[in-house]
Amino acid sequence: MSTFDAIVVGLGAMGSATAYQLAKRGARVLGIDQFSPPHDMGSSHGDTRITRLGVGEGLHYTPLVMRSHEIWRALEAQTGETLLTANGGLIISSRGHVAFTHVADFFDNTLSAAKKFGIAHEILNAGEIRKRFPLFKVRDSEIGYYEPGAGFLRPEKCIRVQLDLARKLGADIRTNERLISFEASRDSVQVTTDRGAYDSAKLVLAVGPWLSEVLGERFARHFKIYRQTLFWFETRDSIAPFLPERFPVFIWALPENAKGIYGFPAIDGPRGGVKIASEQYEATATPQSSERSVSSRESEEMYVNLVAPHIESIGNKCLKAASCLYTVTADAGFVIDRHPDHESVLIASPCSGHGFKHSAAIGEALTQWALDGKTDFDLSAFGLARFT
Ligand SMILES: Cc1cc2nc3c(=O)[nH]c(=O)nc-3n(C[C@H](O)[C@H](O)[C@H](O)COP(=O)(O)OP(=O)(O)OC[C@H]3O[C@@H](n4cnc5c(N)ncnc54)[C@H](O)[C@@H]3O)c2cc1C
Structure with missing residues (x-):
């Protein structure tokens, strides 16, 4: 058994941002993905994603994308890569x-x-x-x-840059390793993959379209x-x-x-x-x-x-x-929430076709939630309970 502050399962748009932010905060972080991101099997490939600050999906989104733009600009300055092109x-x-x-x-x-x-x-x-x-x-x-x-992001590059930095900051990033199951108590989670077993204070599930498979039948109807x-x-x-x-x-x-x-x-x-x-x-x-x-x-x-x-x-x-x-989801909104049965498990399903532009800030929000128990961002609109 290994011990981590946080395990992030799924290293696409949301998971790569979360793994990077956790590592930046100095947390002991393990990132796991069943493939080798960036890849073309999930939701984060295809060369480009639109980003816009006037977000028609709801007023609660703009603070996330504004913060994301700041993070991408900082990542560009740090790495010399072009991630965001604001061409209008x-x-x-x-x-x-x-x-x-x-x-x-x-x-x-x-x-x-x-x-x-x-x-x-x-x-x-x-x-x-x-x-x-x-x-x-x-x-x-x-x-x-x-x-x-407004403009576009380069999704594969955003993922690669954040995973590279996470590794450099000490994160343990394991690709081609699949989550099989997890068991959670109030302050710890045991994760079993097809390669091993790990112990962590927190688990972040950022598994994109595989969420229903990972959470089980009870949640499938929401996604x-x-x-x-x-x-x-x-x-x-x-x-x-x-x-x-x-x-x-x-x-x-x-x-x-x-x-x-x-x-x-x-x-x-x-x-x-x-x-x-x-x-x-x-x-x-x-x-x-x-x-x-x-x-x-x-x-x-x-x-x-x-x-x-x-x-x-x-x-x-x-x-x-x-x-x-x-x-x-039924209202085309995100789900970013604690697992209803497990305080130590966070669920991130920000898609409905418009999540990428917010992903850098969502990684920061999940990191704050995992390490501090609260976040600067208002995530109240993204609770799972709104569907029940
Ligand atoms: C065609 C298309 C166009 C879009 N256009 C836009 C746009 O213009 N602007 C915008 O803002 N957003 C857009 N989006 C939405 C945005 O791309 C998504 O919100 C975002 O990519 C979701 O990222 P994710 O991390 O949740 O999922 P993913 O990137 O799919 O990551 C999930 C990861 O979890 C891993 N995983 C799953 N199960 C397991 C397991 N059991 N064990 C280990 N790993 C596992 C997968 O391998 C995968 O790498 C678009 C999406 C699509 C599909």
């Missing part, structure tokens, strides 16, 4: 029936958050959107929220898994209008459409393409059953139905595609 973000919507984005009134909530927290932004009418960002084929009725401080697909399409003529200086990250609640789209600038040269995706909530999956490859029929449908009608100058050639898993 555009959210397009209109009155009437538009595609659903995570919660009701996403556009209006975004604006409320920006106003409440003093986030720089502009509201653009359709003509102004066309002038500033001519590749978007907006209708006259559409409006835009433009946030210059639905949906396979999502990502596509990188070629640019038809020049790549120049798609470069980050000219093309923002975007979320587009398409009018009269059940599905919206979101996307990114071209960041990896002409052969890297432009990443555009949609969301689906019709078919649930499990990490075991989910088809990881993406068919050519899926990319053709994406192009014909959701890309060509809305964005200029993108060709139909799909250069790359990937699938990724959302873990979704």
Whole structure:
């Protein structure tokens, strides 16, 4: 048996941030992952994640993403890596029936958050959107929220950097090792993996889409898994209008459409393409059953139905595609809480398709919770009890 202050199981977005923050505080930390993160089996791959400070999912999120930006900037200064590119973000919507984005009134909530927290932004009418960002084929009725401080993160690099630093700070990071079970008492936890057994004061479960499997049947109904697909399409003529200086990250609640789209600038040269995706909530999956490859029929449908009608100058050639898993709760909010039966076990399930931007601060919050018993962040909206 080994003794740790905290064991973090799952070293994706949330677990890598937590392991790093714990190690930075000088804790004896063990990080365990069944694969070797960053990997492409969970929720944290695909080159880019949107980050935005006016968070339409609810006012309680903005403090987390603001703190996360500070942490990423500090990590960049420390390591010389580029993690966050603030090239601006555009959210397009209109009155009437538009595609659903995570919660009701996403556009209006975004604006409320920006106003409440003093986030720089502009509201653009359709003509102004066309002038500033001519590749978007907006209708006259559409409006835009433009946030210059929004942009994208490099998820795989964020994970790698935080795990590397955690190791350097003395964390014991074990990959290709799988949690089998845990037993908890009031002030300690015994963890059994396929390689050994460990003893710790605290256990943080940051296992992403595997949470239901790890917590068991009783909790499974709170977390639905949906396979999502990502596509990188070629640019038809020049790549120049798609470069980050000219093309923002975007979320587009398409009018009269059940599905919206979101996307990114071209960041990896002409052969890297432009990443555009949609969301689906019709078919649930499990990490075991989910088809990881993406068919050519899926990319053709994406192009014909959701890309060509809305964005200029993108060709139909799909250069790359990937699938990724959302873990979704009933209100599309996060679960960050103590295990209802075990004080010493913390559960972190911040996904529903919008968690990455908050992950650096969530790692800090979980660290404070694990080591100090309380945190500077207000996590009260993320309790599991709201579903029972
Ligand atoms: C397609 C897609 C697009 C997204 N877009 C955005 C976006 O634009 N902006 C944004 O902010 N967020 C976005 N998100 C959400 C964001 O990516 C997730 O919130 C975040 O990646 C979740 O990280 P995680 O650490 O919870 O899960 P993961 O990164 O999946 O990590 C879980 C880890 O736990 C490990 N694990 C599981 N079970 C065990 C076990 N028994 N033993 C050991 N290890 C185990 C896994 O191997 C894995 O490494 C998107 C998500 C997807 C899928």
